[in-house]
Amino acid sequence: MAATEKNGISVLAWGLLLLLGLLWGGSFFFARIAVMSVPPITLVFLRLSIAAVALHLYLRGRGGFYGLLKARWRSFLLLGLINNALPHSLLFFSQTQLGAGLASILNATTPVWTILIAHALTTDEKMTGAKLTGVALGIAGAAILIAPGMSIDSDLPLWALVLPVLAAISYGFAAIFGRTFRSVPAPAIAAGQLTASSLIMLPVSIVVDQPWTLSMPPLPAILAVLGLALFATAFAYILYFRIIELAGATNVSLVTLLVPASAILLGTVFLGEKLGVAEFGGLALIALGLLVLDGRLKAVLFRNAT
Numbered sequence: 589m590a591a592t593e594k595n596g597i598s599v600l601a602w603g604l605l606l607l608l609g610l611l612w613g614g615s616f617f618f619a620r621i622a623v624m625s626v627p628p629i630t631l632v633f634l635r636l637s638i639a640a641v642a643l644h645l646y647l648r649g650r651g652g653f654y655g656l657l658k659a660r661w662r663s664f665l666l667l668g669l670i671n672n673a674l675p676h677s678l679l680f681f682s683q684t685q686l687g688a689g690l691a692s693i694l695n696a697t698t699p700v701w702t703i704l705i706a707h708a709l710t711t712d713e714k715m716t717g718a719k720l721t722g723v724a725l726g727i728a729g730a731a732i733l734i735a736p737g738m739s740i741d742s743d744l745p746l747w748a749l750v751l752p753v754l755a756a757i758s759y760g761f762a763a764i765f766g767r768t769f770r771s772v773p774a775p776a777i778a779a780g781q782l783t784a785s786s787l788i789m790l791p792v793s794i795v796v797d798q799p800w801t802l803s804m805p806p807l808p809a810i811l812a813v814l815g816l817a818l819f820a821t822a823f824a825y826i827l828y829f830r831i832i833e834l835a836g837a838t839n840v841s842l843v844t845l846l847v848p849a850s851a852i853l854l855g856t857v858f859l860g861e862k863l864g865v866a867e868f869g870g871l872a873l874i875a876l877g878l879l880v881l882d883g884r885l886k887a888v889l890f891r892n893a894t
Contacts, residue, residue: 598765601835608827609843613850615820618812619680625809627678627797635673638817640782653776668785671762675755685748687861692851693871694752699881701725701760709764722880729873760804778825844878
């Protein structure tokens with residue numbers, strides 16, 4: 589265990605956390621490039637299947653992984669559906685219209701919906717005053733971002749703004765269902781769900797897109813697909829589990845605040861995207877809501893007051 593700072597996070601863990609934020613922010617950047625040349629459904633399949641193969645090579649059957657995959661295939665199918673196949677499809681369809689930054693901000697509401705779903709479906713994660721405040725701030729931020737899409741004069745269709753939020757809700761259900769995998773090694777969960785979701789998306793891609801009829805995408809799109817699968821998915825998962833070992837699951841949740849910043853930076857520098865006052869206002873409310881939900885803001889304020 590690396591030496592830690594007073595907040596319980598080592599310098600190494602902070603560095604890895606920043607890298608993970610860059611990678612997961614990069615997933616919106618890569619997706620925005622790839623989805624311009626590759627249909628969303630096929631792009632989801634390519635992302636999941638390439639990442640699954642990479643993680644299988646990483647695990648190489650260690651820890652009885654294949655026996656575990658066989659024994660719990662139904663659970664992996666459900667997790668793969670609600671944590672990979674469905675939300676990725678929603679996000680990629682939305683990114684045919686939205687830039688990387690805006691899509692990432694809307695999807696950053698995931699912890700907000702997770703809290704609401706946990707309150708409804710669990711007995712040990714009920715709503716508190718602080719959680720209610722954080723949820724209200726997060727929903728208000730999302731509403732600010734979606735509201736312009738309700739105008740007939742909007743450049744962005746409403747459905748494109750709503751899909752990342754639906755993806756966030758799907759991730760929320762996955763977070764709660766993922767509690768049933770507590771006894772399973774984290775890398776095996778990642779490889780298992782990616783394997784299952786790849787199998788889900790294969791027939792969907794064949795029926796919807798008929799990939800053999802598609803033309804070869806340009807080199808930037810091919811590189812974006814590889815970046816999405818290998819760096820923003822397979823390597824990011826490995827990094828995620830390493831950070832959990834170093835700093836714990838609570839601290840790794842800080843990445844939620846880093847992803848939009850990373851996606852906005854990449855979109856602005858490389859894709860020429862620009863966000864307006866309303867977008868930054870919505871981001872500020874969502875970020876504040878996440879800080880309230882995380883509990884660190886209250887702890888810092890209370891420490892300073894004393």
